[in-house]
Each structure stands twice: as C-alpha cells, then as structure tokens.
Amino acid sequence: MSHDFIIKIRIALATHNKTQKWLAEKLEISEAYMSDIMNGSRKPDAQVENINIILKELEKNKEM
Known part of the structure; x- marks a missing residue:
C-alpha cells in the first residue's frame, strides 16, 4: 500500500474521530x-x- 493511502486513512480517521480499532x-x-x-x-x-x-461511507455520513 502506498504511503499516500495510509495518510489518507489516518486523515479520514482523525477527521471523523475514529480509531484504527474502529x-x-x-x-x-x-x-x-x-x-x-x-x-x-x-x-x-x-x-x-x-x-x-x-472511508466513502464516513464522508457520506458527514454530509448528512
């Protein structure tokens, strides 16, 4: 997996107050x-x- 994808995951989790465990x-x-x-x-x-x-579901729920 690319480093960029890992950063994308970390940003999404932090933005939505989610953890790696979640x-x-x-x-x-x-x-x-x-x-x-x-x-x-x-x-x-x-x-x-x-x-x-x-990650897409997180973004979708954010917009609601």
Missing part, C-alpha cells in the same frame, strides 16, 4: 493486522477496496 472492527480484522497495515509492514491488498468503501 476501522479494524468494521473490516472484521484484528487490531494487530490493522496496525501492521498502517505501519506498512503488511500488504492489505484484500482490504483496499473495503477500506475505500468505509
């Missing part, structure tokens, strides 16, 4: 795996699409 729960993955993704030590290829969907 995102891990939404993705149904462990907190440790989420942490590894965010630290760049694991590739989340299977999760990229789901992460984008969740």
Whole structure:
C-alpha cells in the first residue's frame, strides 16, 4: 500500500474521530493486522477496496 493511502486513512480517521480499532472492527480484522497495515509492514491488498468503501461511507455520513 502506498504511503499516500495510509495518510489518507489516518486523515479520514482523525477527521471523523475514529480509531484504527474502529476501522479494524468494521473490516472484521484484528487490531494487530490493522496496525501492521498502517505501519506498512503488511500488504492489505484484500482490504483496499473495503477500506475505500468505509472511508466513502464516513464522508457520506458527514454530509448528512
């Protein structure tokens, strides 16, 4: 995963007052795996699409 994508995730979580734990729960993955993704030590290829969907839902809910 690119560093830019990780920054995008961090900004979205901070903007919406959400945590990596929250995102891990939404993705149904462990907190440790989420942490590894965010630290760049694991590739989340299977999760990229789901992460984008969740981030879009956050933005959509913000507009309401």
